[in-house]
Amino acid sequence: MDLPVAVIGGGPVGSALGLLIPGAVVLDARCYPRDKPCGEGLMPAGAAILESLGVRLEESGFPTIAGVCYRLPSGESARSDFKEGSGFGTRRLRLDALLAARAGVRSGVRLEGMRPLTDGVELQTSAGPMAVGIVIGADGLRSTVSRLMGWSRSPSGVRRFGVVGHIATTGSVPDVEVSLLGEVETYLAPAGDGEALFAVLGPKGGLRDQGATLAETYRRFLAAARPDLGDAPLIGPLTGAGPFNVRPRRVAAGRVFLVGDAAGFLDPLTGDAMTAGLQQARELARLLAEDPESAPLKYQHFCDQQWGRRQRVTAIALHLSRSQTLSRRAVRGMRQRPEALQRLLTVNQGLEGLGLLRPWDWAALLGMV
Numbered sequence: 001m002d003l004p005v006a007v008i009g010g011g012p013v014g015s016a017l018g019l020l021i022p023g024a025v026v027l028d029a030r031c032y033p034r035d036k037p038c039g040e041g042l043m044p045a046g047a048a049i050l051e052s053l054g055v056r057l058e059e060s061g062f063p064t065i066a067g068v069c070y071r072l073p074s075g076e077s078a079r080s081d082f083k084e085g086s087g088f089g090t091r092r093l094r095l096d097a098l099l100a101a102r103a104g105v106r107s108g109v110r111l112e113g114m115r116p117l118t119d120g121v122e123l124q125t126s127a128g129p130m131a132v133g134i135v136i137g138a139d140g141l142r143s144t145v146s147r148l149m150g151w152s153r154s155p156s157g158v159r160r161f162g163v164v165g166h167i168a169t170t171g172s173v174p175d176v177e178v179s180l181l182g183e184v185e186t187y188l189a190p191a192g193d194g195e196a197l198f199a200v201l202g203p204k205g206g207l208r209d210q211g212a213t214l215a216e217t218y219r220r221f222l223a224a225a226r227p228d229l230g231d232a233p234l235i236g237p238l239t240g241a242g243p244f245n246v247r248p249r250r251v252a253a254g255r256v257f258l259v260g261d262a263a264g265f266l267d268p269l270t271g272d273a274m275t276a277g278l279q280q281a282r283e284l285a286r287l288l289a290e291d292p293e294s295a296p297l298k299y300q301h302f303c304d305q306q307w308g309r310r311q312r313v314t315a316i317a318l319h320l321s322r323s324q325t326l327s328r329r330a331v332r333g334m335r336q337r338p339e340a341l342q343r344l345l346t347v348n349q350g351l352e353g354l355g356l357l358r359p360w361d362w363a364a365l366l367g368m369v
């Protein structure tokens, strides 16, 4: 192909594509370093893809994550290591800037329009027109590429939102900790030296107490999830995100593809989205190198399958967090049978299908052991 591949969006997924596809041009509307509301927990399978691209997270100072721990307000908990090695706490301010620099992202260039050409696509950007062979939208939840293609859809199902902030910690945070508080779930992850990420997820009305500020409510949830961190100072502002559960009508046709959040985002609770996006990027790069003509159909199929698995795992996670009774049963079951949680973590990373879970694992997750 004579014309270059253009990747719109230089987040982790767009930058990975810039590294995976020789000669690709990556454009981002914003300038780095820029932040992005995120739980910042990268699963081992996602870290392995970055490692294969020469990005050594441990050497770059990102803290490791050993596994996932589910906690209840009573203090009861269940945890499991990742079987596949370490995940990482990836403070996005640092990770995205590092990846964008490696991928040579052209920052401050916004995609504004697209027009088909006989052998490619003409992009209208804030830096002027640009003729490209293939366009890959890695431009996030409110993807311009998806909108310009007429593929965007509104979020579906129960509307969930997130509030994300960082706190100063003295001790280490070795795991991703999910606290099931009934009205909301919270998510604690290591973010760096003396810093942790704390996010609250739930329906819009549940994230702010009546008569209280967002920060006061956030702190109430922090104290409920981790009483020992209730007074931890906030670092930087709180940011909001959502609603989630949004997927475009399609993710590929002709010379246009979507990856990462642009290709759909389910819910932060499972912490798998960056990993899923990196897996899409790796697959799309492989398919384009093999045969660009057949790539759209094959890539759409890959994404449909991946979405189906992710939807089922998310449904399990949301179901278990829906009531205190279900959460308590599940945490007790997982404590008795940690391998059930470990297998679920493997499935959640896309390394195996749900068939990996044995009947006894299901019984444990449903609290029937």
Ligand SMILES: Cc1cc2nc3c(=O)[nH]c(=O)nc-3n(C[C@H](O)[C@H](O)[C@H](O)COP(=O)(O)OP(=O)(O)OC[C@H]3O[C@@H](n4cnc5c(N)ncnc54)[C@H](O)[C@@H]3O)c2cc1C
Binding pocket: 008, 009, 010, 011, 012, 013, 014, 027, 028, 029, 030, 036, 037, 038, 039, 040, 041, 042, 043, 109, 110, 111, 112, 138, 139, 140, 141, 143, 144, 162, 163, 164, 199, 241, 242, 259, 260, 261, 262, 268, 271, 272, 273, 274, 275, 277
């Ligand atoms: C509350 C919350 C918690 C989460 N927790 C986790 C977690 O623990 N683990 C995990 O793996 N994932 C998590 N996620 C999901 C994760 O943040 C996303 O999956 C990830 O950021 C997707 O990366 P991306 O590269 O697809 O898009 P983004 O990181 O959103 O990057 C998109 C880029 O596109 C650029 N862009 C947008 N429009 C244009 C345009 N018109 N022209 C040019 N550039 C443009 C933007 O400037 C941006 O830099 C969480 C998300 C939320 C909201």
